[in-house]
Amino acid sequence: MPMTSLQRRRRVMPGFGLSMGIALTYFALIVLLPLVAMAIKTASLGWEDYWKIVTAPRSLASFRITLTAALAATVVNAVVGLLFAWVLTRYRFPGRRLLDALVDLPFALPTAVAGLTLVTLFAPNGWFGRYLEPLGIKVAYAPLGIMAAMFFTSIPFVVRTVQPVLEDLSADVEEAARSLGARPWQVFALVIWPVILPAFLAGTTMAFARSIGEFGAVVFIAGNLPMVTEITSLLIFIRLDEFNYPAAAALASVLLLVAFLLLFLTNSLQARVLRHARRD
Amino acid sequence: MPAATDGLGARLLIAAALLIALVTLVVPLALIFASAFAEGWAAYVANIMQPDTLHAVFLTVLTAVIVVPVNMVFGIATAWAVARYDFPGRKLMISLIEIPFSVSPIVAGTIYLFLYGQQGLLGPTLQSWGVQVMFSVPAIVLVSLFVTAPFVARELIPLMQAQGSEDEEAALSLGASPWQTFRLVTLPNIRWALLYGAVLTNARAMGEFGAVSVVSGSIRGQTNTLPLQIELLFNDFNVVGAFAAASTLALIAVATLVLKFLLERHAQ
Numbered sequence: 194m195p196m197t198s199l200q201r202r203r204r205v206m207p208g209f210g211l212s213m214g215i216a217l218t219y220f221a222l223i224v225l226l227p228l229v230a231m232a233i234k235t236a237s238l239g240w241e242d243y244w245k246i247v248t249a250p251r252s253l254a255s256f257r258i259t260l261t262a263a264l265a266a267t268v269v270n271a272v273v274g275l276l277f278a279w280v281l282t283r284y285r286f287p288g289r290r291l292l293d294a295l296v297d298l299p300f301a302l303p304t305a306v307a308g309l310t311l312v313t314l315f316a317p318n319g320w321f322g323r324y325l326e327p328l329g330i331k332v333a334y335a336p337l338g339i340m341a342a343m344f345f346t347s348i349p350f351v352v353r354t355v356q357p358v359l360e361d362l363s364a365d366v367e368e369a370a371r372s373l374g375a376r377p378w379q380v381f382a383l384v385i386w387p388v389i390l391p392a393f394l395a396g397t398t399m400a401f402a403r404s405i406g407e408f409g410a411v412v413f414i415a416g417n418l419p420m421v422t423e424i425t426s427l428l429i430f431i432r433l434d435e436f437n438y439p440a441a442a443a444l445a446s447v448l449l450l451v452a453f454l455l456l457f458l459t460n461s462l463q464a465r466v467l468r469h470a471r472r473d
Numbered sequence: 474m475p476a477a478t479d480g481l482g483a484r485l486l487i488a489a490a491l492l493i494a495l496v497t498l499v500v501p502l503a504l505i506f507a508s509a510f511a512e513g514w515a516a517y518v519a520n521i522m523q524p525d526t527l528h529a530v531f532l533t534v535l536t537a538v539i540v541v542p543v544n545m546v547f548g549i550a551t552a553w554a555v556a557r558y559d560f561p562g563r564k565l566m567i568s569l570i571e572i573p574f575s576v577s578p579i580v581a582g583t584i585y586l587f588l589y590g591q592q593g594l595l596g597p598t599l600q601s602w603g604v605q606v607m608f609s610v611p612a613i614v615l616v617s618l619f620v621t622a623p624f625v626a627r628e629l630i631p632l633m634q635a636q637g638s639e640d641e642e643a644a645l646s647l648g649a650s651p652w653q654t655f656r657l658v659t660l661p662n663i664r665w666a667l668l669y670g671a672v673l674t675n676a677r678a679m680g681e682f683g684a685v686s687v688v689s690g691s692i693r694g695q696t697n698t699l700p701l702q703i704e705l706l707f708n709d710f711n712v713v714g715a716f717a718a719a720s721t722l723a724l725i726a727v728a729t730l731v732l733k734f735l736l737e738r739h740a741q
Contacts, residue, residue: 207651215550227584230594234587280490295498301726303680305700306719310501406577409682426579445583456575460568
């Protein structure tokens with residue numbers, strides 16, 4: 194019977210036990226064990242108490258605030274991310290490399306620094322605030338500030354998922370479409386868009402997930418008023434500070450479930466991107 | 474495709490992208506340094522040399538020095554297992570590694586509190602042995618390990634999968650020991666991606682705010698890392714001091730971007 198390459202590899206390559214042992218032990222201790230502790234804590238609540246905490250007006254308000262701001266930030270990020278990815282892959286212009294490097298700044302910059310910077314920029318006497326406040330646009334200590342913080346911290350996601358796909362898209366397909374008389378927008382809508390769509394959706398999902406979980410940047414700029422500018426992460430933090438651990442556990446479990454759901458969605462979308470790449 | 478940059482549409486798109494980048498990326502970065510040096514060099518140095526800030530710098534560096542090597546070992550072991558062998562649950566493992574990446578930092582801190590806290594799963598037992606994890610340096614290190622666990626692995630897995638194991642198989646069949654094969658064949662093949670993963674781990678470990686603020690207890694001069702110190706100074710209305718502390722982390726962020734740029738060039 195012919196051996197498959199994987200069977201052969203498994204026999205020849207040493208270190209399976211060692212690498213698996215390290216990986217699984219570490220993963221169990223650092224990632225799984227705390228999650229189990231959290232699950233036990235939440236399960237000890239009982240369904241009725243759990244429901245009461247999760248549907249309390251202040252909790253519901255925090256869900257609404259977090260979701261709306263994250264959605265708005267993600268929509269802006271989808272447009273800006275697509276624009277950045279397009280310009281970086283399609284044109285040569287002075288400053289292109291600098292722009293390419295700068296796109297990762299929100300990942301490299303600690304969220305507390307981002308929050309401090311944003312609130313200073315948008316304060317009434319700040320570099321941006323002094324022009325926006327006279328127009329009646331309040332960003333610092335307002336819902337718009339939450340959106341701004343979420344937008345900033347997740348700028349790289351859409352760019353970095355769409356960029357490689359756009360780079361790999363072979364020029365001759367577009368060339369062919371053009372020579373057959375397609376207009377530029379037709380080339381984009383019918384040739385390019387279907388190819389980049391899975392990557393684009395994966396990127397926006399990641400940006401959305403990050404926005405929902407963002408804490409550091411938001412707390413500096415949000416004003417943190419209960420029912421108005423209090424995000425769910427902050428409400429969890431406040432409950433922990435009050436030693437109200439059941440409430441913190443219940444709220445954290447909601448965020449955790451949302452994170453798992455979005456992680457699952459991202460993974461399925463990325464599997465699709467890979468399938469597309471292999472087909473070429 | 475270095476396409477025509479001459480069309481009006483192309484110019485408009487480039488202009489729009491550069492303008493947005495200026496407002497959302499360049500200006501914020503400029504503001505950090507402008508504010509840190511707003512009262513001059515002497516005031517900047519005085520702000521950095523504050524004992525509490527210095528201790529925060531020390532604690533932040535200490536955390537990174539522990540977290541980066543540990544997660545490099547985990548990243549290499551995971552990538553090796555996942556990219557070199559086929560086993561049931563392999564795909565699941567690749568997705569599970571991403572968990573810390575997708576969880577809110579506050580939730581990361583909370584799950585550790587429910588493990589090592591006074592009412593946690595292991596907290597009371599550990600406390601009866603005289604081991605205090607929460608609100609101390611070990612807790613800061615542990616949550617930092619959690620939030621940065623995927624960074625090295627997610628850089629290495631795609632690379633090692635793409636490279637395949639032909640090089641290693643050749644070395645082994647020529648009589649190299651497993652350790653020699655790893656040190657002389659695998660490591661040189663993955664070094665740039667490994668370094669990049671380490672750089673990302675370092676940036677995140679030094680900058681983590683939410684998870685650390687849940688478990689550290691934020692004790693001034695004891696369990697305050699730099700990001701927490703920034704918040705403390707800001708809440709004390711010491712904005713210049715906050716920006717001075719922030720500028721050190723911003724410098725590390727800029728260094729991270731430069732390193733990434735150089736490492737990607739090497740990798741090509």
